[in-house]
Amino acid sequence: MLWPKLIWNPWLEKQIQSLCENQWLVWSGCGASGKTYAAALYSMIYFLAAPLHTSIILTSTTAKMIRKRAWPVIQELHRTCKGGYPAHMVDSKTTLQAVRGDDKHAIFAIPVLDGATSKAVANIQGIRSARTMVIVDEATDTPEAAFEACSNLQKGTSEFKLLAIGNPHSKFDQHGRFATPKNGWSSVSIEDEEWETERGLCVRFDGMKSPNMLAGKTKYDFLINEDQVRQAQKYDGEDSPKFWKYTRGMWAPEGVCKTVLSESLVEKYRAMQSAPFVRSSKMIAGLDPAFGGGDRCVIQLGRYGDFENGKLGIVLDFNRIIDIDAQSSDPVHFQIAAQVRSICEENNVKPENLAIDATGEGGGLCDILAKTWSPAIQRVEFGGRASERPVSPEDHRKSCDVYANKVTELWFSVRQWVINEQLRGMPADVVVEFCSRMFDDAKRMTIIERKVDMKARTGKSPDLADAVALVVEMARRLGGYATATANKRGESSWDKLVLQYNSIYDN
Structure with missing residues (x-):
């Protein structure tokens, strides 16, 4: 032997x-x-x-x-x-x-x-x-x-x-x-x-069926034992994702925790599949900047236009992680700005169709892009207050009365676009992030898990999903909205309402 x-x-x-x-x-x-x-x-x-x-x-x-x-x-x-x-x-x-x-x-x-x-x-x-x-x-x-x-x-x-x-x-x-x-x-x-x-x-x-559990005693010190299982039951709870993952060794069932998207929603509404456009479409993009700390700087491209189902929709194109050259003499912000502009110009994304998270250092990056490319770029404050735009054509409540902050509004906008079959082509790694971020709606307003808390819990920052949320926000600023009914050509009362609320971004 x-x-x-x-x-x-x-x-x-x-x-x-x-x-x-x-x-x-x-x-x-x-x-x-x-x-x-x-x-x-x-x-x-x-x-x-x-x-x-x-x-x-x-x-x-x-x-x-x-x-x-x-x-x-x-x-x-x-x-x-x-x-x-x-x-x-x-x-x-x-x-x-x-x-x-x-x-x-x-x-x-x-x-x-x-x-x-x-x-x-x-x-x-x-x-x-x-x-x-x-x-x-x-x-x-x-x-x-x-x-x-x-x-x-x-x-x-x-x-x-x-x-x-x-x-x-x-x-x-x-x-x-x-x-x-x-x-x-x-x-x-x-x-x-x-x-x-x-x-x-x-x-x-x-x-629950380990050799130690079945033996009724710890025969193998290197395998999970009864004491460890009981501790997990007590402190994690049998209905927690952590218990399913590390104790049961099984994918958690639907509803164990509240997440922005679920695997069944993604499958039901075909979010990972593509969809054809019936008319011409335009390229739009979202940029989630990062300047260190293990987060990724991600740009996501998408195509926006009329779907065959009569709704305005988005088909996600590729995403790209912006790499930083530590040996370069150019500052990090200028490296990112140059790469973002190059990617957008190569793929026919106009500056007015690029949405960027302007929170914190993102504001400085936006200033650089505004000077070196165009002031028409779209700034989005993730850390700000939710907007006064209606939640949807079917729900006329103001977003600021439903969502505790802007980032919650952005992520739940993605959810609405998915369940109304207006967001397609979602990559698997993006789906994982949307299906991992938890939210709390027990109080008066819905709020999603803080990014730092999700990162501590899962070991990952949802940078890919943030970039997709910015693509959807870009479509909303162009007049798109999540709806259960097909669009009718011509200006409707909803179109007028959209223009009214979007006008604040033109100032």
Whole structure:
């Protein structure tokens, strides 16, 4: 036996067996279920079967997380293998080579969120052997481009395996999409521990059914135990998203928490699908600036015009994260301004059709764009008071009487455009952000979760969604509105009302 001190347990056996029997595999589970350990163990065994014909790619979000999660397991198994593990460790590269200097046949640990994702994708695409295996750890936070690059490695191989690992977060992130049941989410329940997917199998590890829980005592110190489950029940609550994610290892059901959008709304109103225009359309854009602190500076483009359903609508185009060159002599604000102007001009977005968050430092960026490009850009104060515009043609209450602040009005405008089938082409990562931001309507006015609180809770800032909210606000300033009924050509009383309230932006 290669590792005499290895402690087997029912979950580890199930994990290894599922890897032996499946080419495309998803593991979804609670915290402390041994997923990363089992994946690393299998990779060491798989590699040893034919090291000179094998490449194994182990991805995680950052280099720090690789060294915290999977790589220490690889190091430990390499060090403790009985008789010595026949491979060359290059710790500085987080690589275990078949022979010294072999940069093709090896176990590679690659971060996919450090620096440019495109660089990580290029690194992944350059690795391929007759036997290729990919382990995507923290799949919930893995960029789509990196996930696709991993999947595409199957081409040209004689043997291929892909395993995606994660604590379930959203059915629309990469982990959730890969785990989608073959017969749809309605075909599985909290009692299911595995199901067929379009490509293979999803295996779920439920903390309520851990080997320690079933044994009635803690037999395995490294697995979730009864005390930890009871603590989670007491302090998180069984109806909390955190409990579902880290204890049940299952995607939370609809209604567990109030979020601006839900997965069922997105599916029902086809927000991720495109839609044709019946007349000419115009390009509009929204910019959510960022100047550090881990937030992303995002510009989102969209096309605005008449849909076939008789309503004014938006089809989202591409978004782009504005990169800052730390070596440049140009100040950050001027770098952003130059890139934004270039993107807009290349895609026929006029300055008067660009909405920008002017809160805080965003105001200074707007001043630069106004001087270097055009004063016609549209400034939006996220931190201000909600407007006096009616909530919708069907709800004549003033927005400032319904929403506690401007950012709540902006985000709920997106919700209205979605449920009236006027917002299409929403990317999966944007959907995840809208389905993650919580709101409170228990008091007189509705208010969404503060950005800093969402970032602390989810680990991410909703910058992509903010940029989309600005695109919708731009459409509203052009006279668009969310409505359940089709538009009629010609000026209506509603058109006059829109012009009246929009006139404040012309001053």
